[in-house]
Amino acid sequence: MKKLLFFALALVVLTRCAPNNQKLVLEVLKTDRDFSQMSIDKGRNQAFIYYAADSVVMPREGNFPILGKQALVKHLATSIDKSFKLRWTPLRAEAAGDLAYTFGNWELQMEGKDSLEYGNYVTVWKKMPSGEWRYILDAGNNTPKPQ
8 A cells, every 4th residue: 555655646746747857856856965964964853854844744654644844843852863874865856846856765874783774765845935945745665775
């Protein structure tokens, strides 16, 4: 079911973003990379709050989704992010108008452990009236180590 939802969402975004605008793609790729760097430098919680739109949606495996930035702030307040580093790399992006998506790989390094956890993510972005990109939907899943 979650794979079906993921691919249906990707198809909707791809359809909406069909005419690729290279300038917008470069903007959203930079934003996604900056988002990851903030996660490394300042912690996942601060990065996810900073880059979230007020209307953010975050599906969660086995739980109800997080709906809205206030709910995200409340959820992250219960999670300490100092014992791990979460980083990701966008592999693909499409953009048109004020919507875009990025897709890529993430890795999670737990403090004091030599092993990494891996996964994929898709983030849907919306360009705000200020010109900044903020994510409106973020979802991911675990995967084996990328090849």
